[in-house]
Amino acid sequence: MLPIGVLARRTGTKVQTIRYYEQIGLMPEPERTEGGQRRYANAQLDRLAFIRHARQLGFSLEAIRELLDLSDSPERSCAEVDAVARRQLSEVEARLARLEALRAELHRMIAECHADRVADCRILEVLRDHEECLSDHAAPAP
Amino acid sequence: MLPIGVLARRTGTKVQTIRYYEQIGLMPEPERTEGGQRRYANAQLDRLAFIRHARQLGFSLEAIRELLDLSDSPERSCAEVDAVARRQLSEVEARLARLEALRAELHRMIAECHADRVADCRILEVLRDHEECLSDHAAPAP
DNA sequence: TATGGGACCTACAGCGGGTGTAGCTTCAAG
DNA sequence: CTTGAAGCTACACCCGCTGTAGGTCCCATA
Incomplete structure (x- = not known):
């Protein structure tokens, strides 16, 4: 379980940006420690990497949301x-x-x-x- | 003396955008009618046209401010x-x-x-x- | 001269996609 | 147990506008 700073470093994202993605519903709410700090699973790391990569390719957050939704239903037509x-x-x-x-x-x-x-x-x-x-x-x- | 709507039409600018330029000091405060409506002289029309044209060429408002300042001192080096x-x-x-x-x-x-x-x-x-x-x-x- | 309706006014909120700050609390190494 | 880095929330700000609400003004026509 990774704290937000590690997620940030590994994906080249600012910590605030990750929290912003959570706020707009692009990243799911992660688990928290007893003290209230975010702890992420590897799936979240992958998701964030996907988002960042798509952003680098110029996709809007709306388009990325769409791609993430599609990628969650693997049986649908691509x-x-x-x-x-x-x-x-x-x-x-x-x-x-x-x-x-x-x-x-x-x-x-x-x-x-x-x-x-x-x-x-x-x-x-x-x-x-x-x-x-x-x-x-x-x-x-x- | 032109009302703001005419200025807007002649330069292809939204009325709100002109007021915004005034607010950030890019356009000067124009004269007003007794009732408080803005009335522009031709010099202001030219200035706005300059701004819009530079915007279309992708100059930032800061860069445009600089160009306008320079253009006000015709003896300086270009x-x-x-x-x-x-x-x-x-x-x-x-x-x-x-x-x-x-x-x-x-x-x-x-x-x-x-x-x-x-x-x-x-x-x-x-x-x-x-x-x-x-x-x-x-x-x-x- | 009265009236109607378009043009104008101010003030403020919101867009996208974050970034920065203040003032706290928590975590983990020593 | 202490300490300092890292985390937390809440909010303001960046650019360059755009839109809205709720009111006022101007001027052509009747």
């Missing part, structure tokens, strides 16, 4: 898991596309500026005047 | 403006790199899964077991 992963992939691809447009615009802005004084700075000019901007870029990555 | 833009560019590039790694991993996960049942799903397996993962990916885009 098409749903596939769908969650594909959705995540297309979100990542959308963000990539937006960021690539931003990179291009920033590049252009910077390359165009050969001024010395702020008054003649192309960068500020482009920011001031949307017309000078090539893309009508979408919002930045969330 | 090297500082350049630095802010380059910083933004490298942040965008870092996010791009991370997202590209994530995309590759998600692709691989999805491609490898030919299972029917959740029990044999490769996607969940990879998520469960970090060792199966190629990259030791950084955190997702913030």
Whole structure:
């Protein structure tokens, strides 16, 4: 039975984050010592590792909740898991596309500026005047 | 003198967002009618357009504050403006790199899964077991 | 000039996904 | 038995907004 700090170290999570996951129902309430401290079984360690890994891949906590639910019913079709992963992939691809447009615009802005004084700075000019901007870029990555 | 709603429409900003910018000191306090409603001059319209455009390019409100300050002193060197833009560019590039790694991993996960049942799903397996993962990916885009 | 209804006002709560702090209590090694 | 690290709860805060409640103002039309 592991105390929360060990769980934290082994999964690269902050202690507060683990308590936060418990609060939002992503981690189950663990056993407690007589003094009220949390003690985790190995299953909880695995679950937390799963959560962290999915977070690193950019899955939202809601998507992770869904994946965990699915993973608890091993006889069901894995098409749903596939769908969650594909959705995540297309979100990542959308963000990539937006960021690539931003990179291009920033590049252009910077390359165009050969001024010395702020008054003649192309960068500020482009920011001031949307017309000078090539893309009508979408919002930045969330 | 424009009421807040007109400013909002012309810059594609929500009314609440403009009030929020005022609250955090990014937009100046405008004049008011006798009844207490905000009335903006054209300079404020330009300033808001600048802010929105910079936001679309992914600049943080802090960076925008810096750019606005710089743009208020036209005799200064524009090297500082350049630095802010380059910083933004490298942040965008870092996010791009991370997202590209994530995309590759998600692709691989999805491609490898030919299972029917959740029990044999490769996607969940990879998520469960970090060792199966190629990259030791950084955190997702913030 | 009265009225109606859209636009405006303030104040505050909430989103996601945590992080940080204060002020305690508990655990375990020496 | 002491001590200090680690744990506990409760709450505030980060960013960048967005939404809501409950009220007030403005101005075009009748």
